[in-house]
Amino acid sequence: MVDGPGARVRAAVVGTGLIGGSVLLRMHAAGVDVTGWDPDEDTRRRARRMGVPVPDLLVEAVADRDVVFLCGPLPTLPATLVEVAAMTGDRCVLTDVGSTKEEVAAFAATRGLTDRFVPGHPMAGTDRAGLTAAGPDLLTGAAWVLCPAPGPATAAFRWLAGLLVDLFEARVVPMSPAEHDSAAALASHVPHLLAGALAGAVQRAPLRDAILALAAGSFSDGTRVAGTPAERTANMLLGNRQRVLRELAEVTSFLDDLAVALHAGDAPALTARYDEARASRLALRDRRFDAYDRRFPLDGDHVAEVSWLYELGVAGGHLTGLRVGADTVSYTARRPAAD
Amino acid sequence: MVDGPGARVRAAVVGTGLIGGSVLLRMHAAGVDVTGWDPDEDTRRRARRMGVPVPDLLVEAVADRDVVFLCGPLPTLPATLVEVAAMTGDRCVLTDVGSTKEEVAAFAATRGLTDRFVPGHPMAGTDRAGLTAAGPDLLTGAAWVLCPAPGPATAAFRWLAGLLVDLFEARVVPMSPAEHDSAAALASHVPHLLAGALAGAVQRAPLRDAILALAAGSFSDGTRVAGTPAERTANMLLGNRQRVLRELAEVTSFLDDLAVALHAGDAPALTARYDEARASRLALRDRRFDAYDRRFPLDGDHVAEVSWLYELGVAGGHLTGLRVGADTVSYTARRPAAD
Structure with a gap:
């Protein structure tokens, strides 16, 4: 992870159904300081019985967190994003797990949240639903799309990508919202x-x-x-x-x-x-992948970095890790080998 | 089984690809006296290395057998049926494993083979092909369609159904060729x-x-x-x-x-x-099944028996066994429970 081991991260998961519940249970199992919240009272009770702190009030779940995963149903996402953004500080990274990205990314932009909202989509699931179908391993090793953006947003992307690789062994697929x-x-x-x-x-x-x-x-x-x-x-x-x-x-x-x-x-x-x-x-x-490294300056406008990331995702590649040094960020990536 | 344990049956499998190879390996593993044959010489050699008797000539594989499974590619089936029928006696039951049944059943009728050709279709498979992909358990417990017909053909159906239940733990689904x-x-x-x-x-x-x-x-x-x-x-x-x-x-x-x-x-x-x-x-x-028994006279025209069998298959049911007594045949069947 970028800023230290996952165990030191303070995370929250809002909406603890199939995907959110799996995010929550994985982080809880990994020893992350994670809280959950769901609008359904039974679900909150069930999550508590699993040993996870689940306050009754959303604000208590998300205040002072480093990252909040927004995992409720797609139509509720814009309202929840606005609500959670207002309850958290500017340094709190927000991400979602919805199955489409362009609409929510555009909405976040209109609310001035691009710098800390990183649209996401883990490619995993089952035909069942709810916290009872969730599990700490559902998302392990999944392809997990994240949508980086240039400017200050890039730092949030890097941090979150590192967290997902660390905690979920994710294959992070960087893509633009439209290409996703x-x-x-x-x-x-x-x-x-x-x-x-x-x-x-x-x-x-x-x-x-x-x-x-x-x-x-x-x-x-x-x-x-x-x-x-x-x-x-x-x-x-x-x-x-x-x-x-x-x-x-x-x-x-x-x-x-x-x-x-x-x-x-x-x-x-x-x-x-x-x-x-x-x-x-x-x-x-039969896909085979070539591994390679790529380094970018830590500061600047990140335009080259983001366009390389987009290009990696379009080519069918993914990130397996990244390291933030004093002046540079260094990605390790895999992309499909030429035939 | 109807006429004694599978171990006493003399069987042959013609065409030892994915399905035929799996039929062959299962019977071989169960101690059945089974021979194989395939037009491809390499495949014959490969089957021999698995310990199965595979003569070079088709006639040597099928002569004097109680049952021959015809498992070659669909377009070759009519020619193989005629050829194998000519090489075997009137008491030898013939069946196939092709994915469609009406055409081959009609063809068999034109050649006067209805009384001993029982059209069949085991519902199993993989996206791989050939004997290398075959295995003795591929068909275990599969739904296995057989098409009974009234008259003398019914005896061949009964015998084969019993064999499939014994050797493959098949759920035998009796259907008319058209409904299949x-x-x-x-x-x-x-x-x-x-x-x-x-x-x-x-x-x-x-x-x-x-x-x-x-x-x-x-x-x-x-x-x-x-x-x-x-x-x-x-x-x-x-x-x-x-x-x-x-x-x-x-x-x-x-x-x-x-x-x-x-x-x-x-x-x-x-x-x-x-x-x-x-x-x-x-x-x-959520399907639940009710088990029940049904008995028919051993002799006669079998019209009622066959129409009960057809009706069982159309209702989504299957046979789990049958017993031939002195005067009657007794089926054990399962059919979907009413909601």
């Missing part, structure tokens, strides 16, 4: 649409029970995220609406190509399309 | 189309590498079967073309509804659709 939202549309949001459509069609099918009896890997895998609480999925999709619809059009265009080849009984065309599709699976499976 | 193909379209084939479309769109995306870096559960699950060898997938889809296209239309219709609600920013409509979709996941997760 584009990538997440295909990596996560459109898959939720496809899973919903498949599960929905099965639900309506006259042979539903027989279909479920035959459901092996492909159906079960392909619909798993359709088991997610519906409202959470709806919020996620609505928060990235334009991009999701755009990327959905790319997917349905490929689907149309498959259907045309199938309709025509054109085995070579169908096989060729599947070979193309399979290439992305093989790329996922 | 309809259910499999949504349970397996359309999921392969969606996975292919998603993986294909990602492969073409400018942000492909960033998308793969963010790929957590939903993408990874949703595209897994797109890693299947392309030709196998193409054959599977082409073998059930009309039904796959029909069920795909149901899925894209649900997808359109989701997209319309998303486009309109209509959170309640989107949530309602997802609640509907989620119901099938919950049904899959």
Whole structure:
């Protein structure tokens, strides 16, 4: 970590559902001085029974903290951000775990919070919900997107990135909010649409029970995220609406190509399309990474640093650590090896 | 088993790839007298090194066997069926493991093989291929569709069902070929189309590498079967073309509804659709079964028996065993409990 071991950090988690609860339990297990808070009284009680300090008042949970993780439902995020910002000092880093980043980043800018709000998105989850489904290892080793910004904001990004690597063994993926939202549309949001459509069609099918009896890997895998609480999925999709619809059009265009080849009984065309599709699976499976270091001046406008970070994320790379020295910050990174 | 323990059965497996190899290895491990055969010489050699008798000539593998599992690629199945039928006696039961059933059942009928060919489809697999990916436990406990037919064919069905329960702990799902193909379209084939479309769109995306870096559960699950060898997938889809296209239309219709609600920013409509979709996941997760027995006369036309079996499969039930007595056959079955 940048400023010392995680154990000395004073952290808070606001919204202790699946993701927030997992952040909380991990930090608690690591010995971090961490408080939790949730608007639901039962959830607060449950968290207390896990040994975590959970005051009844939000202000008591977040005051004097070094970092606050905002983990409530997406639609509540702007209001919570404003509220928590007012309860904390200028040196308190704020971050979130929402599934889209551009809207919240723009909102934070309008409230003058860019310098200390670092938009974040850990790429992990389950189809269950709530603190009862949370666990200290849910996020361990996850790809965790953070959105750095130039200027004073860069210091907050560096500190938080170091904390996440330390506490969560995170692969920190630095991206601009817009590029995150584009990538997440295909990596996560459109898959939720496809899973919903498949599960929905099965639900309506006259042979539903027989279909479920035959459901092996492909159906079960392909619909798993359709088991997610519906409202959470709806919020996620609505928060990235334009991009999701755009990327959905790319997917349905490929689907149309498959259907045309199938309709025509054109085995070579169908096989060729599947070979193309399979290439992305093989790329996922066979990815190799080159490790390298990169150093930037500690002070200045950080424009070069942030553009290198963005470029790293777009290339499919991530940070494995960073060290802040007297005059420089030194990143260790991994990026996909050229084929 | 019906006619004695599996160890006394003389079986053969023709085509020892992923599924056939797993059938072979399971029976070999269970002490069944089983031979294998594959058109590929290297595969035959590999199977021999696993201790399985694999003659170089097909006729030597299948002659004098009680049962032959036909496990080659779908397009080769009719020719292999005719060939193996000619090499074996009238009392030798033939079955296959192909992903569609109506075409092969109809073909078998034209060749007068209905009485001893029992169309089959074990619902298991992986995205890998070949004997190297096979294993004796791949099919253990799988839902295994068998298509019974009235008349003399029923005896072959009973015997094979008993064998599969004994050797594979199979949940034998009895279905008509047409109903199997309809259910499999949504349970397996359309999921392969969606996975292919998603993986294909990602492969073409400018942000492909960033998308793969963010790929957590939903993408990874949703595209897994797109890693299947392309030709196998193409054959599977082409073998059930009309039904796959029909069920795909149901899925894209649900997808359109989701997209319309998303486009309109209509959170309640989107949530309602997802609640509907989620119901099938919950049904899959929460299924409870009632066990019951059913008895039929050993002789006769078996029309009532077969129609009960079909009805069991359509209801999402399966056989867990059967016993042939002096005058009756007694099935033990499980079917989904009424809510």
